[in-house]
Structure formats: C-alpha cells, structure tokens
Amino acid sequence: MRDVAIIGVGITKFGELWGKSLRDIFVESALRAIDNCGVKKIEAMYVGNFSGGLFVGQEHLGSLLADYLGYAPIPAIRVEAACAAGALALKQAFLDVASGFSDIVLAGGVEKMTDIDTGEATYGLAAAGDREYEAFQGVTFPGLYALIARRHMYEYGTTREQLAKVAVKNHKNGAKNPYAQFPFEVTIEQVLNSTVIADPLRLLDCSPISDGAASVVLCPAERAKEFTNKPVKIIGVGHATDTIALADRENITTSKATVEAGKQAYKMAGVRPEDIDVAEVHDCFTIAEICAMEDLGFVKKGEGGKAVEEGLTEIGGKIPINPSGGLKSKGHPVGATGIAQVVEVVTQLRGEAGERQVRNAKIGLTHNLGGSGGSVIVHILEAI
Amino acid sequence: MVTAVKVSKTWREIPQRYRLEANKCNNCGKIFFPPRLICSNCKSRDFAPIKLPKEGKIYSFTIIRTPSSEFKDYSPFAIAIIELDNGVKLMSQVVDCDFNDLEIGTRVKLVFRKIQEDGSSGIIAYGYKCVLVKS
Numbered sequence: 001m002r003d004v005a006i007i008g009v010g011i012t013k014f015g016e017l018w019g020k021s022l023r024d025i026f027v028e029s030a031l032r033a034i035d036n037c038g039v040k041k042i043e044a045m046y047v048g049n050f051s052g053g054l055f056v057g058q059e060h061l062g063s064l065l066a067d068y069l070g071y072a073p074i075p076a077i078r079v080e081a082a083c084a085a086g087a088l089a090l091k092q093a094f095l096d097v098a099s100g101f102s103d104i105v106l107a108g109g110v111e112k113m114t115d116i117d118t119g120e121a122t123y124g125l126a127a128a129g130d131r132e133y134e135a136f137q138g139v140t141f142p143g144l145y146a147l148i149a150r151r152h153m154y155e156y157g158t159t160r161e162q163l164a165k166v167a168v169k170n171h172k173n174g175a176k177n178p179y180a181q182f183p184f185e186v187t188i189e190q191v192l193n194s195t196v197i198a199d200p201l202r203l204l205d206c207s208p209i210s211d212g213a214a215s216v217v218l219c220p221a222e223r224a225k226e227f228t229n230k231p232v233k234i235i236g237v238g239h240a241t242d243t244i245a246l247a248d249r250e251n252i253t254t255s256k257a258t259v260e261a262g263k264q265a266y267k268m269a270g271v272r273p274e275d276i277d278v279a280e281v282h283d284c285f286t287i288a289e290i291c292a293m294e295d296l297g298f299v300k301k302g303e304g305g306k307a308v309e310e311g312l313t314e315i316g317g318k319i320p321i322n323p324s325g326g327l328k329s330k331g332h333p334v335g336a337t338g339i340a341q342v343v344e345v346v347t348q349l350r351g352e353a354g355e356r357q358v359r360n361a362k363i364g365l366t367h368n369l370g371g372s373g374g375s376v377i378v379h380i381l382e383a384i
Numbered sequence: 385m386v387t388a389v390k391v392s393k394t395w396r397e398i399p400q401r402y403r404l405e406a407n408k409c410n411n412c413g414k415i416f417f418p419p420r421l422i423c424s425n426c427k428s429r430d431f432a433p434i435k436l437p438k439e440g441k442i443y444s445f446t447i448i449r450t451p452s453s454e455f456k457d458y459s460p461f462a463i464a465i466i467e468l469d470n471g472v473k474l475m476s477q478v479v480d481c482d483f484n485d486l487e488i489g490t491r492v493k494l495v496f497r498k499i500q501e502d503g504s505s506g507i508i509a510y511g512y513k514c515v516l517v518k519s
Binding site: 117118119120122123126132133134135136137138139140142143146147148150151154195196197198199200201245246247248249252 | 393397418443444445446447448449450451452453454455456458461463464465473474475476477488499500509511513
C-alpha cells in the first residue's frame, strides 16, 4: 500500500439551507476542496450519504453528483453506513489511492434533511436501526441513546449535569466555528431546562436535523507537495461492525465496534490514545461523546462524565474533543458528518483553526459512528 | 412512502410478534430472536426452535416524548430493553403503568397488544408489549 495524504478540504455552512438542494451543497463543498489544493482533475469520487431516498427521494447519487461537479464520466461511488457514511467514503477513497489504482480522488459526504418535517425525518433516521425490532416498537434514535444514557448512569454513576456539560463545551467550541449550525453558547441551566425528548435526554443533548456537505481531496503522499505545502497523512484506518439492534448487545454502554475500530487504527498508525492531540468524535447525543471517549481509550470506562466535568476535553485541556463544536453545535447532516470531522482535524493539524485552534496539534483522530454503533470508522491523521 | 406496516411483511413477522418464536444453537446454546440461519458465536447451522419466556426485568428504559410520525397518537410512551428470564434481550413498549414506577430491574411480562396501523383504512399490526408484574 502507498502512503496517502489529504491535500484539500472544503465544507459548506451547516443548517437549514432551504434555498439550496442536495446537489448544490455537495458541489459547493467539492469545489472548495478542489480549489483548496488546485488539482486540475479528479480521477474518481466517493460520496457518503445516508438516505437520499427517504429524505429527498433521490438515489443514484454517485452519477448525479459527478455530473453536477462537471467530472462525468469519472467513476463515482455512493457508499452508506448510516451516520458513518462520510467516513466510509474516505476509507474507500483511501483504499483507491493506497492500492495504486487512482491518484487524485475526492471523498465527500452530503445530507439534505430539511425538505421533510421532523416526524418524517425521525422515521427516516430510524432506518439506521433495526426497522422490524426497534422502530416497529416505536423507539426513536434519541430513544436508543436515552436507553444507553440511563444504563450508563446506572452502572457508572454518570450524572445528568455531566451530560449537560458535553453540550455546554461543544457549543462553546461551535460558537467559534463559522460553519456551525448553532454557533452560540448555552448554559448548563439551559440544557437542564430544555424540552425532554426521551428521558433522560433533552433537546440540548441532541444533535440537530441539518443540511450540509463536506469534501476532501486525496493523493499519494509522495505527490502531496505538488498541490499544498500543508498536506496531512492518513496514518491509521479502523473499521468495524456490531449488531444494529441495540438490545442484541451484551452491554449497551460500550460500543464494541468503536473499541475494535480504535484498536485497528492505533495499531496501523503505531500510536496510543495518549499520543492523540485532538479528536473529533461522534457526539450525536451527549452520552455518545462520553461513551466514545471511554471506548477510544482516552479515559477509563465509566470515567468519561468526570473527565468532561473536569475540563479535560476542552480546547485547552489534556485531550481536546470536538473543537469544531461537534455534531451537537456544528450540526449533523448525517452523510456529511464523517467528512466534516476530517475537515476539522485537517484544519487543526494545519494550524488554521483560528480561535478554536488546539496548540501544537500534530496527530488527530476522527470517530464516526453509524446508527447506535452498528458501524464505526476511525481515522488517524498526522501533519507532514 | 415506505411504511412500517405492509401486509406481506406483517404476515411474515407473525411467528415472532404473536408467538415469540426464537431459535437456539444446538452447539453452543446461544438463543436468537428473531431466528437466524448461522450462529454468530460458534458458526454452527444446527438450531432447535424455542419460544421465549414471557417474563423478565427492565434492563434500561426511556419515555418517548418526540415520536416518529406513525406513533404520534401514542406519545408519550415508555420503551424499554427487557432482559427475559433466559437472558435474551428485546425492545418493547411498557404500557398500563405509571412512568414513576419504572426502574432498572423492575419485573415485567410480555402481553399481546396492538402496535400500529397503516393509516385509517390499512391493516393493523399486533405484537408484544409489556406490563409490570404486580408483586
């Protein structure tokens, strides 16, 4: 396998983009990534998208988006792994370049979720779980994470206030991110008094329904300096699956797929959790960030809540997590999220994150999780 | 729109939803609900049909207050992961209860109930929900 570098990144504003279609936002992010590195051609593209079919009634996105990007007839592949579709697109693009099959490859992610109402979007999102044995009974995605939260609180004594602190921290970071859907701060009191969605989770524990797209351009690491003086190498890739039905798991407070994908990525990169300077993890709900920190080995199992409370995961803390604002504040257009995380880590490793810059960040990690943990993809990136 | 309730699929799921039919690996003993063709634990394909026990306890629970479109008339309602007495876990609504009586460990039993319907003129899907066991 050849070493692979990310040479260009691009992202759209996340939010309710009523004036823009799925194809508009994808092309906007892809052109930004292409302009960011100045490549003259793309040889192949991978698009992460969770459910164009249920959210906008559009499938066959590979061809549609290659055409609107002006690059047809290049091969274009749409990939899906629920909310981990974006990172899956990056993994497949990585393999395409690493194998020597292609040189310049674009990996993007896109989701357009606000053309339908919240009830329909909730129905669509439930397709990421087990339709016949979870959604059939009426459980929603906030409901699944509420079950995880309740059990985590029961087993480890995690508190309602600790969950709220995840949202407060991520909004504090997101307030400094011009692309964030909700770029403002919230207080613990606001989180604790927000509308209950699925006990014990409240509105401000949940990531929003969003439109958005993000793209990156990859090339062989040996060619990276032709296009940018700040390339970032992909040094670790981990990808694992688990049951998609939450009830089928022995223990719902640990994501086995996160543990496994993390192990694979750390091994390939030759690094340990303590070597990671900055991480973007999948905080679709506040409890998910706590579980991810534990399962990736940043803290011991059960100590995630305490670590957040002590400020270890703030931008100036020991292990800064979600400096972008995370899914919570930045927004969660599901198929775009995995790539958006990579865009943030690359921006951090290039030292271009402005007010939310983590000092001396050299090695970064992204953790993108699908459904309630049925798919997890971890990437480790290093500035070169 | 693809809805959760359709005739063929509702008919197909009857053995599990009405009768709790599962299967048990004859090699390692792992139980699957719904039944599977290969054991994820030992890779055996030799299974025996079994029925799940109807009683168990709450492993975790929540109250759904923002439901998906097809459950909006039922909101708010309780959903739990139930750990049955043979160790199998499943997702089920908990009904006919005061939400304040729900706790991890509370004893419940599965009952046969209406789950959802396909609009005002479509078919009705039945299945299991659970109620609290009065001590």
